[in-house]
Every structure is written in C-alpha cells, then in structure tokens.
Amino acid sequence: MALPKILVLGAGYGGLMTTVGLQKELNQQEAEVTLVNLNSYHHVTTKLHEPAAGTLPSEYAKVDIDSVLDRNKVRFIQDKVTQVDPDKKEVQLDGGETLSYDYLVFGLGSAPETFGIKGLLDHAYFIRNLNGARLIREHMEKAFAEYNTLEEKRDDLLTIVIGGAGFTGIEYVGELVDRLPELCREFDIPREKVRLVNVEAAPTVLPGFDKELVDYAVKYLEERGVEFRISTPIEECTPEGVILKGGEKIDAATVVWTGGVRGNPLLEEAGIETARGRVKVDEYLRAPGYEDFFVVGDSSLIFNEEERPYPPTAQMATQQGQYLSKNLVAKLRGGSMQPFSFDLKGTLASLGRGSAIGIAFGKKFFGGKASFLKRVNDWRWFYLIGGLSLMFKKAKF
C-alpha cells in the first residue's frame, strides 16, 4: 500500500515548522513527506532588514535546509513552484516535475502589495527575501561610493526613501540609523548629507500599535535624523525617486517599499477564493472547499474575536506550523483534528541594534529590555527548528 503523501510548499516559518514537526513525530512507515523550496536555505524573514541595511552578514539571516532536515524522513526538492492544482491534487515545478499529494501544506509566502502605486514594481526595492535584501544593501552602498566620484555632487545618491512605516519599515529604518556612521566613515560622506525619509499613508507609524510605544519609536528615530511623512501616500515611484501626495518630490537613488503584502498569486491562479490574495482558512487552516489543502503563513487569513484579520507574522506562521504538524499526525493515525487558535504572545519591533519597543507578557517594553526580548525571540526560532546547536550557531549574542 502506498504511503500517504504530504507535500509542503515553502520553507518559511509555516512550512518549515510543519516539516520539522512531522519529521519529529512520524516514522518512515507512516507517510512520505516532501518539502519544496526555491532556495537551499530558509531565510529568517524577521531579520531581513539587517542584511538589507548591512548590519548583519546574511549567514545569520538564513538556515541551510539540509542542517535541519532528516533526509531519511523528508525528501527535499529545491525548485520553484509554478502551479498548484487542488482538484487534480498536483503541483507543477519549474524544473518540469509534477508532484501529487494527499495533503498539501501551502506556505509559499506573500507578494508585495503596491496599492496600485505607479512605478513601484519597476523602481523600488523590496525586503522580501535574502536576495532582495542584499541587493538593497549593495545598491545603497554603490550609490554612496559613487557620490564622491562625481564632480557635480548628486545628493539623491545619499537619500533613502522607505515606503511604509509598519514593522518592516520601522525596523529597517532603525538598522539604517545604526549603519550610517560606518557608511559615512567608509565613504568619506558627512552624516548630515544623508537623508532617511520614511513615508506612510496611514495617520501614524506602526498603525494599530500602542500609542505610547509609537511615540517612543518616532522620538527615538527622529532624534537620529529620520524624517517622517505621515498621512502621506506615495503617488508615484520614478527612476529619480518618489512623488508624494500633495506634490512633494523626493529625489532618491534608493527607494525601499515595505508597505504591505498580499497573498501568493498561485492561490488565485488555482481558482481558490482569496481576499487580496490571501485565503480565509477554516478552523483547521484549510482552504474553503478542500479537505486536504492547508494554507499557512502570509497567504492565510485568520480573524480575531472582533472579526479583524490578524496581521501576517512569523509568530502566526510558526504556531500554524506547530499546530498543523500535530494535527496531520493525528489524522494519519486515525485521530480527529483539533481547531487552530492563535495565542498572541507579544509583539516586538526593533529600532536598531540596541533598542526596541513592544508588548510581551501583557506589559509594555522599551529600549534595551525590549531589544533583549526581541533577540531571545530570534533565538527561540532557531531553537524550534534546529535545537540548541543551531541556536548557538546562528545567534549573535
């Protein structure tokens, strides 16, 4: 008798946590588990703002999949998923292979939400994966290097516009603030020539976050030279920079968009009902109408008790992965599935190397203490997927 096939797409928080959980619980006679991922590594999305700013070498923001998988229990395929067919129960890979499944775990992450802003996809950079993060850093450094080679100085080379003041935007700005002194020293650039402009359409930075924490973050970053444009949508992104609503034009060689994410387009293409590309999953994380199609991470949409969607976070994806691996094991063994419930443990946003803000254990944290909690949280992730040895390898103490 053929073993049931569990196919996991994507080695993000959700997919990798599911896979590692299955690998721990199942023996080789219970199921055939396959993981597909574009790269040979998992990138730590919550740390990508660090290699993007240049404050962390990329090896600390990635984990080789080989280092956490037991290849006796899990087959790993490095390839790109090009199509998902939930009716045929098949997945197409770019390399030509067709994979069939009994259970599919879709964790292929998000696509950037540009809100129809003209020119954004062509001229802005995105902190979406490690390749993109490193490219931002190198683009910015090349612009800084170019500055002093020109007879006619171009100040736009030293201007960085960050679109979006949500978590990624604020954390990236915080890292840039930390990086600038080193960059200015290396390239003989006066600090006051460099502009960091954070543009946000909503009436506040970190929309939805506690006001006292938001005020702390804004003050901290403004004191370090960051300019905020709040309640100010970007109208257009051009090769020269951005044009803001109201007409302000900011010449900037580097524009980074962190303004939001939508679900992975493969889901819509598969005919699954989505809202901004995300699938409103049922209590077992299943796509509507399917018994065997689970969605985790950024492409899943879950509502809280006030019927508002939870933002897509690593915390959510991790819990989904932990939940799903347990439930799939139960199901394979003839048990019943339990409904998923999200347990919000806290929310932390870093403001560079030494500071952060956030809520944890029902309390507000600021500065160094929050920064420490944030780091502990990073370490926890390495521990969850690779145990103590991975944690000690990847944690920067």
Add this chain to the structure above:
Amino acid sequence: MALPKILVLGAGYGGLMTTVGLQKELNQQEAEVTLVNLNSYHHVTTKLHEPAAGTLPSEYAKVDIDSVLDRNKVRFIQDKVTQVDPDKKEVQLDGGETLSYDYLVFGLGSAPETFGIKGLLDHAYFIRNLNGARLIREHMEKAFAEYNTLEEKRDDLLTIVIGGAGFTGIEYVGELVDRLPELCREFDIPREKVRLVNVEAAPTVLPGFDKELVDYAVKYLEERGVEFRISTPIEECTPEGVILKGGEKIDAATVVWTGGVRGNPLLEEAGIETARGRVKVDEYLRAPGYEDFFVVGDSSLIFNEEERPYPPTAQMATQQGQYLSKNLVAKLRGGSMQPFSFDLKGTLASLGRGSAIGIAFGKKFFGGKASFLKRVNDWRWFYLIGGLSLMFKKAKF
C-alpha cells in the same frame, strides 16, 4: 621682506614627502609653505587594490592630511588645481583662488593611459584613487548581489576582467582571489561560477620582472582559478564586457583597467615638454627651462644608466620628496643643490594577503617572506610621514 613661497601641488608620495620634509627642517621665518590637495586625505596608492577588492576598509588606505601637517608651518588648501602657469608663476584653483609661488613642486599624479582602446574610459573602472577603488568594489558586489535575484542567470555578473598584468593588475587579482570565498559565501554563489580574467598585451605578466618570480606569481594565481590572456591586447571595451584581439568576446559586468599611466595633463596644458604626459626632469627634478618648477612622482620621467625610464613608483616618488625637501632647504639657506639619484631598494608585488614576490637586498623573495617585507614597506611609509604613532594606527599587523 616677503618670505619665499613654496607651493606643493598634490599630497601623494612625492608632494606629501616634500611637505613633511620642509615642515621638519624649516622654521616659520624661512618660507611660506602651502600644500594643495583635492581631498582632505592622502591615499596610499600602493594599497588601493585592497579597498578595490574589499579586503581592507578604506581607512587603512588613507591618511588625514591634518594628522601629519603642522598647520603653524604649512597652509593646507583642499581644492582642485585647474591650471598651472610656469611663466607667470601662478596656479589656478577650482574654487577661484590664484596662488603665486617662488618654487613649485608639481606632484599631481598621473592620468590613465588607455593606448587608444575604444570604450575604455566610458565602460571600465580605474584603480586611481580611493573613490574609484571603492566604487569598483561596490559595483562588483552589487553585480554579485544581483545574480541570484534574476530568473535568467547572467554569468557576466560574476565575471571580472582585469586589463593589464603589471603591478597593480597582479596585486588586484591577488586580492580578488582572497576575497572571492567570502563574496561567494555572502551571496550564495558557487565559486566555480566566478571568472577572473587577466588580459595583458605584453608577452608576459609583470613585464620586465624576473622570470622566476613571474612564473611563481602565474602559477600561484592560476592554481586559484585566475585565467590569463597574455600577448592579447583588448580591442574594445563595451557596456557588455571586452573584445580581445583575435575576436574573443568576454561578457563581464566588471572591467578594471590597470594597463598604465601617463603624466598629468596640466603639464602639457602649461606648455611644458612631455613624453606621454610625463616630464623628463633634469638632475634637480626641474622641468626643462625652469629654475623653480619641480616635478615629482608619476608625472616625472627619469632614466636609468641604460637610458631606460624608471617606472613610476611610490619608492621613486618618496625618494624624490625626501631629496627635494632637503635641496629646497639648502637653496633657501644659500647653499647649493645636489643632483638627485635614485636608489632602487627593491621591488615587491603582493599576491593577496599571505603571499608576494619580489626582489630586495639583491635577493629574490617568494610567498610569506615577501609578503612580510611588503607589509614592512607599507609601515615604513606611515612612519616616514607620521612617525610611530601613525604607523601603529594604520598598520594592520
């Protein structure tokens, strides 16, 4: 009575050594010494291949002029020299100032010699100053960063063509060989995808150098993956790469030209007789026909006993500066000038961090020993201009 005015143009090896020498010997009542330099720092030309490859932060390849000048004795002007008039005895600066002099020391360095190769000035990079060196590094790193972001892989992004296998070319290639493992790790690039191609028109690398040393260098670099194209002139440099004589086309995102230097164009523009821009100076380092116009460094041309020109080197420029400061002091004090004679102490070329080749004390040196001598030589330069304290600050032990 007005003090005699000594004007030094350029804070390279020749100009800075002259200035530091004058500052040591003269008191404020003897002369008015002015130094003009484009940047606020002296760059260490013999180390520029290191920041260009990314093996050394730029602070170790530069010296703040303020840190070696005594402002009570020397006036420093940071500006660009736009014109020299040896008949009016005046120098024009870009900022608008006109400086007059009684004695001029011209040490403004070289311009690249492109031998008329089409497209070189537009599409190649040059290791001429710190700004240019850093730009090469950032350009190369951005190309590496871009590689994995593209669906269609472009191997030219990982190809670096080095035009010229003289000292600068070979030393730069040596540094790149050292840097590549780190670059490949940081950007997730297989080392075998990266190509380093060193193209030289002459029938050997390091033309004019001892054959046994040349063979050592070629073997060392070839074993580390460097491809040489010897006796192969570059016909054209394009936005896509280079076209070699014979028709071979190499697609390369990064082309660095190290193929030679000519004298500073300001000399020809001043009506002074030059050969490839360089001035054949007399035994007192004076331009022909002038009693008060001294040329040091890359723009000066000096012949050895076999009537062959010495190559322009830091060693030559340093000795010229030491000589000239002593002679100017003698002259100011009513003494007579002594003729200059060059004392070739040795020649060393590094092959990356741990290896070098060269001749010193009449002996050949290879590998680690040569590399150590090379470093000692770097330290000596810091010692000469700034004493022990500068040496300990700038030397990487």
